[in-house]
Amino acid sequence: MAGSVPIGGGCAMGLSKIKHVRAFTATGGGADYHDQQGAHWIDDHIATPMSRYPEYRQSRRSFGINVLGTLVVEIEAEDGTIGFAVTTGGEPACYIVERHLARFLEGRDPVEVEKIWDQMYFSTQYYGRKGLVINAISGVDLALWDLLGKLRGEPVCHLLGGAVRDELQFYATGARPDIARDLGFIGGKLPLHHGPAEGSEGMEKNIALLADMRGKCGDDFWLMYDCWMSLDVDYATRLAQRAWDECGLKWIEEALSPDDYWGYAQLKKNAPRGLLVTTGEHEATRWGFRMLLDMECCDIIQPDVGWCGGITELIKIAHYADTRGAMVIPHGSSVYSYHFVVTRHNSPFAEFLMMHPGPTEVVPMFAPQLLGEPVPVNGRIRASALDRPGFGVDLNPDVPLHRPYTH
Numbered sequence: 001m002a003g004s005v006p007i008g009g010g011c012a013m014g015l016s017k018i019k020h021v022r023a024f025t026a027t028g029g030g031a032d033y034h035d036q037q038g039a040h041w042i043d044d045h046i047a048t049p050m051s052r053y054p055e056y057r058q059s060r061r062s063f064g065i066n067v068l069g070t071l072v073v074e075i076e077a078e079d080g081t082i083g084f085a086v087t088t089g090g091e092p093a094c095y096i097v098e099r100h101l102a103r104f105l106e107g108r109d110p111v112e113v114e115k116i117w118d119q120m121y122f123s124t125q126y127y128g129r130k131g132l133v134i135n136a137i138s139g140v141d142l143a144l145w146d147l148l149g150k151l152r153g154e155p156v157c158h159l160l161g162g163a164v165r166d167e168l169q170f171y172a173t174g175a176r177p178d179i180a181r182d183l184g185f186i187g188g189k190l191p192l193h194h195g196p197a198e199g200s201e202g203m204e205k206n207i208a209l210l211a212d213m214r215g216k217c218g219d220d221f222w223l224m225y226d227c228w229m230s231l232d233v234d235y236a237t238r239l240a241q242r243a244w245d246e247c248g249l250k251w252i253e254e255a256l257s258p259d260d261y262w263g264y265a266q267l268k269k270n271a272p273r274g275l276l277v278t279t280g281e282h283e284a285t286r287w288g289f290r291m292l293l294d295m296e297c298c299d300i301i302q303p304d305v306g307w308c309g310g311i312t313e314l315i316k317i318a319h320y321a322d323t324r325g326a327m328v329i330p331h332g333s334s335v336y337s338y339h340f341v342v343t344r345h346n347s348p349f350a351e352f353l354m355m356h357p358g359p360t361e362v363v364p365m366f367a368p369q370l371l372g373e374p375v376p377v378n379g380r381i382r383a384s385a386l387d388r389p390g391f392g393v394d395l396n397p398d399v400p401l402h403r404p405y406t407h
């Protein structure tokens with residue numbers, strides 16, 4: 001049409017095309033936060049599905065929780081701008097990114113997040129769908145959002161619709177809710193230490209620890225139990241009932257295997273009215289979360305943006321949860337969660353993983369991998385702290401990267 005302005009996709013806006021995708025590994029903390037050295041609360045006799053084997057009960061590192069390491073994805077545009085992201089996935093994820101996923105980005109316009117996600121997911125569906133492959137896709141997707149933000153000179157939270165509140169409010173995950181309370185957090189989530197294989201003695205220890213924390217934290221502070229997939233429906237029901245009656249537990253998290261949707265539906269029916277059932281950190285994609293929501297498995301879903309499919313997929317997951325009246329409280333994941341949560345009414349607070357070994361003080365969640373990673377002060381982060389292009393963080397040059405594959 002004469003006089004009309006041509007709109008030919010993102011190139012009309014002059015954004016630089018994607019030149020190159022690279023994948024690296026890093027070890028020792030960072031996005032693979034289980035990869036810690038020495039004594040650390042996160043590896044201190046925590047109940048897991050492997051706790052039925054006494055030889056794997058004391059330490060999660062003993063069964064290999066830290067074998068993957070961190071995945072770092074870099075996406076470079078033709079003008080030299082580099083977007084990056086970190087998640088869990090290590091060397092096998094590097095292979096998937098370099099040898100399979102990179103082809104769907106290079107030479108393309110960085111605004112094509114939907115099309116790129118769709119091609120990454122459906123091209124890997126025959127061996128992917130959940131787990132490692134979705135971690136790799138998440139890493140690429142987050143790096144793409146970071147690049148897009150940097151090219152546009154805007155924080156990712158602006159690209160997602162803008163902040164709906166002035167600050168993020170956090171609960172703390174770690175072994176010391178009493179210290180978290182003094183640091184200004186709104187609640188504390190404890191790891192469960194004893195699973196069904198440790199019998200009634202283990203159950204009594206679980207209740208005793210919670211009761212001790214209730215005494216130290218007072219009646220109004222939220223206390224939650226993270227069960228890391230370690231229980232069965234019967235044990236989880238008994239734990240939920242006693243923890244509610246005796247200690248005012250706020251929620252029971254990830255009590256069962258993420259594949260046991262039927263068990264979660266039963267647990268939700270069995271749990272005392274008022275106690276919340278939460279899960280989802282090891283669930284992936286809109287289809288996995290649809291199962292949790294349609295089968296009425298839980299009150300709160302907890303997708304990890306680095307494991308569920310990235311920001312592009314989390315948008316779909318969160319919209320569906322919103323229509324079902326479920327809260328979305330993402331699992332950990334630092335700035336990648338913060339930029340999302342601040343834009344959502346159905347994510348009224350967020351998780352902060354206390355990665356100090358004690359944990360007796362606040363340190364950045366992905367330390368030492370990122371520079372500029374904001375941390376809660378008095379349990380809060382101002383929305384203005386996110387006001388930097390992309391996700392607003394840089395890679396720490398002191399953390400060595402290894403690139404095992406090229407293409």
Ligand SMILES: [Mg+2]
Pocket residue numbers: 226228253254281331
């Ligand atoms: Mg958890």
